Amino acid sequence: MMPKIIPNISVDCVVFGFDANTKSLNVLLLDRYLESEENHEVLVNDYVLTGYHTLENETIDDTATRVLRELTGLDNLYKKQFKVFGDPNRLMNEKDVIWAKSENFNERTITIAYYFLVKTHEVDIENNQHKPKWFPVNDLPELGFDHKTIINEAYTDLKAKSLYQPIIFELLPDKFTIKELQDVYECILGVEIDNRNFRRKLLTKKYLIELDEKQVGVSKKPSQLFMFSKDVYQKIYKESYLISI
Amino acid sequence: MMPKIIPNISVDCVVFGFDANTKSLNVLLLDRYLESEENHEVLVNDYVLTGYHTLENETIDDTATRVLRELTGLDNLYKKQFKVFGDPNRLMNEKDVIWAKSENFNERTITIAYYFLVKTHEVDIENNQHKPKWFPVNDLPELGFDHKTIINEAYTDLKAKSLYQPIIFELLPDKFTIKELQDVYECILGVEIDNRNFRRKLLTKKYLIELDEKQVGVSKKPSQLFMFSKDVYQKIYKESYLISI
DNA sequence: ACAATTAAACGTCATATAAACATTAACTAC
DNA sequence: GTAGTTAATGTTTATATGACGTTTAATTGT
Secondary structure, eight states: OOOOEEEEEEEEEEEEEEETTTTEEEEEEEEEEEEOTTTOOEEEEEEEOEEEEEETTOOHHHHHHHHHHHHHSOOSOEEEEEEEEOOTTTTOSHHHHHHHHHHTOOSOOEEEEEEEEEOGGGOOOTTOTTOOEEEETTSOOOBOTTHHHHHHHHHHHHHHHHTTSOOGGGGSOSSBOHHHHHHHHHHHHTOOOOHHHHHHHHHTOTTEEEEEEEOOSOSSOOOEEEEEOHHHHHHHHSSOOOOOO | OOOOEEEEEEEEEEEEEEETTTTEEEEEEEEEEEEOTTTOOEEEEEEEOEEEEEETTOOHHHHHHHHHHHHHSOOSOEEEEEEEEOOTTTTOSHHHHHHHHHHTOOSOOEEEEEEEEEOGGGOOOTTOTTOOEEEETTSOOOBOTTHHHHHHHHHHHHHHHHTTSOOGGGGSOSSBOHHHHHHHHHHHHTOOOOHHHHHHHHHTOTTEEEEEEEOOSOSSOOOEEEEEOHHHHHHHHSSOOOOOO
């Protein structure tokens, strides 16, 4: 039997992934589709974030984890609860009202928004009925509810955080090249970085471990692979501080 | 007449202020006191954060602003919604249960936590029935609910944020000395900073405006007063970025 | 076998920033 | 005018950054 939900509290999840080929930061979205019963007119056809109501006896964090597992099959993802969206009128545009009617909810809903960082290649989205699809964060489709706002605020937070926390590694495979790391930074921050200076800077970091391995199957000089050591990072930065304003 | 509240959603506010005399980062807390009707036995006597339930037709941000205005008489304070606390068992210790019974609430309550930065000297806490009182964040009294956790998480966020955002000025008077600024940094971060290096670094910042004014009424060399220019800061940092990990 | 192609990897100089450290200056109180 | 107190300043060395060009190691096509 289904446990009871808390009707006025939900969780919405912005799932970020990096596509190394297109060098694009993407967001995973679900199709929201509804047609009328009489004449099969399309009433709603847009995209939304994945989310669900919190269950009684479940923490908010657990709700988010559960929703992500159902969507991606993955656990232990980087997860950040970044903001609450609770405007009384946040679900009041035309299509949202139609949708709400069909789904039988009309209470004021407050949503707790998370963002997740995933390694795109690990996500299995084929087995999901809602046809999840990746979209570039800079080129989003039509979105339901206030989800465009939620995505943009998540992106702003991610940008800021990537400057002073080593979270960008969550978007890369376990083994990556310096160039790939630079690509992610450039993409997320929307800047160009000099490859020589970037490389020099990053190579001085103890938490970047050089592996005994190189890229294979590329038609050029294969590049050195690295991994990120969380342990080393935490040891180094436990006691350090740096006022950078 | 009283507008309706949303019973399972509340806002809690951590109010931070800096005491220049004791060089201490303080938190404003309210007395929570309850005695039994029969024999006047003291049932609950500890401290809690200020907070209240969200009203229907009120945004969460408005709830926080309202609560703070009622407590301090102030508007336009620096406000940060930093985390949601929604553990189903978060109000389950003995005194909280007694208190909940007396106040007639027993629903699972999810609280959206904010922290505020205030200029201590501007806060008027005399006219409040709950006897608000400042406590050093490093020496807190017994606290009700999960408010100790909330304060500590707020403090962690404040520490991190102070390194890359100019929020520390919210804790100082409009006119301040470099030494006072250093005191706040040292206090919040829990570190000692070399005064010569700190001064040199800060004096290069365009957003610190040197005033035509010095301290008066001090029995020593009076120090130069400065102000922080938000305008200048925003112009400078709009397009800059700095990977500092 | 060899040249062309491609991106990786390395190097240098000038400038800016950071850490470590001691002394002088300006005011008040008596 | 002297003592007390804190503000304000200066120098040296090491490290980090920004702006540039060149060499190297692999594949591909002939």
